[in-house]
Amino acid sequence: MKSTTKTSPLRVAIIGAGQVADKVHASYYCTRDDLELVAVADSRLSQAQALAERYGNAQAWDDPQAMLREVRPDIVSVCSPNRFHYEHVMQALEAGCHVMCEKPPAMTPEQADEMCQAAHRAGKVLGYDFHHRFAEDAQLLRQQVLDGKLGEIYVTTAKALRRCGVPGWGVFTNKALQGGGPLIDLGVHMLDAAMYVLGFPTVKKVTAHSYQKIGTRKNNGQFGEWDPATYTVEDALFGTIEFHNGGILRLETSFALNIVEQSIMNVSFCGDRAGATLFPLHIYDDNNGELRTLMQRETADDRRHFRSMEAFIRHVQGEPIMIADAEQGRIIQQLVAALYQAAETGKCVEL
Template sequence: MMSASTPLPLRVAIIGAGQVADKVHASYYATRTDLQMVAVMDSRLDQAQAFAERHAIAGAYQDLRLMLQEAKPDIVSVCSPNRFHFEHVMAALAAGCHVMCEKPPAMTPEQADQMRLAARKAGKVLAYDFHHRFALDAQLLREAVLDGTFGEIYVTRAQALRRCGVPGWGAFTNKSLQGGGPLIDIGIHMLDVAMYVLGFPAVKRVTAHSFQKLGTTKYRGQFGEWDPKSYTVEDALFGTIEFCNGGILRLDTSFALNIREQSIMNVSFCGEKAGATLFPAHIYDDVGGELQTILSRDEADDQRHLRSMDAFVRHVMGEPVMIADAEQGLVVQQLVAALYQSAETRESVELC
């Protein structure tokens, strides 16, 4: 029996009973004795019930407000489709819960800003699962930026590219549900980690071009089949973010692009003193025409999802650890919106 001095576990509820909720959120929460998963909600009740059975969760719901009212969670994970992030986060905050939300924060910067303000008003933690910034590689490069290893970084290149990697499941090809394609799905991850390493410099201008050439003509790739007739997102987007300090960030992202590699997920940084690639972390410079390695990390790092979840929970419990917070989530959402706007209008978007 728990003693009177032992605090009760924090109660956790999960919204969305899909793969990321299963493999990341529930799997992490199950490792902690100071947390108890008490409820799961999904628009498909049978899926919520199956999820609850797998993870020994008492309550399975189809109605969000009923779940929040009956289960009374302290923490909520939002793992629903992008279109519903705003609604679900706002409801959880209104119920007095701390929230971990999958990316992207929302569908628009206006929604992300309302979420930020609601979390501040409620005095609750709102974090986003931009897990790549929690890789050891990202931490090493961020420290190198802070200690001046690179000097001024004036060119950054972020790539999230697939040759033919259109997701054959879920709503990833549906713009009305997702808000976009590869930019808002995989490109946003490399955008966030690049901005994190750089220290979120102020942005002056954004320019972008997008293309839809392959997703509406092909139907099968490395992640299964999709319907080209209902493919409404971009195949690829290429953008340039200009910073107020004079530097630039090039972002290239695709679901389908005729490149040699099957997939590229990486960021490179070029500074006046040294350069680096992120995954795995390598820092180098040139001495007399010869490459000189300053730092090299070759180990695979598969724990970034775990570190992201762990940082959120530790932050909820009062530890001053880094999280992908609501302020930075808003900045990333603003950049995504500006990239899409520029690609649609073929004009630069001024942000300062």
């Protein structure tokens, strides 16, 4: 006779009770009967209490380590500011938890490498919320690349640009807490999407230029006001990543840049058989001077965060499903660091 015993839900805790914890992590966890949100930790106890109350009977803590020790969750979401990702991920892994961490992985490649090794030692899943790769557009294009439909992709251009979109909340303009500006906040997303579609080719060298021309003299934009006197991040960064296979990836990213569009978040790929634009997916080539569409979606998939969270949970539950894993997070962190180093020194960085 088949057993009808119901297994207990996996116990979930969240460290960092800001907007992404609310709108992405907690809201997803509470859609599932096989998960139970049991605790929220934040240095501001009132913030932890507010999030806990919105999603049921979770406990509120202002000490993540004490929460991990007393509550003993199975899964932890790390949604704290960038500077604290390393500390909180390592604590959660040491407590025997699977971890879903917001981007970027950490502040340095060395930290991301330690986090990767710690996950391997603990035998736990460490995933990162690089959610754009989970759009159906990205999944379809990755398969088309694997099938050879684009041929050899030799030029990729990733853009994460805002005309005047400096965040007026949080610590996004504080380099010490955030690690940087639009590259580590926005550009990292399109960088990951591009690398995923390309299959993470090995990198040969990196060059870059960064600029701080607007954020220190303006104070208002699309996302509210900021203080120019405490603006310590770049306005924009432009880099080129050269791969050992001969291809290049050009990355353009900005909080503030005098362009026509209010924002651009997209990646284009040029292969010797066809080209593609990622959001929404459009694959095309040339037919005697005329553009020919080979595949096209009318709108881009907007359930990327949901699919990212779902993939992580299914992976934790043992399904062989793709996630943005610890090793790929380490590679992305290494590229971010190399781009910043190249921009600061004006020299090519070899990897």
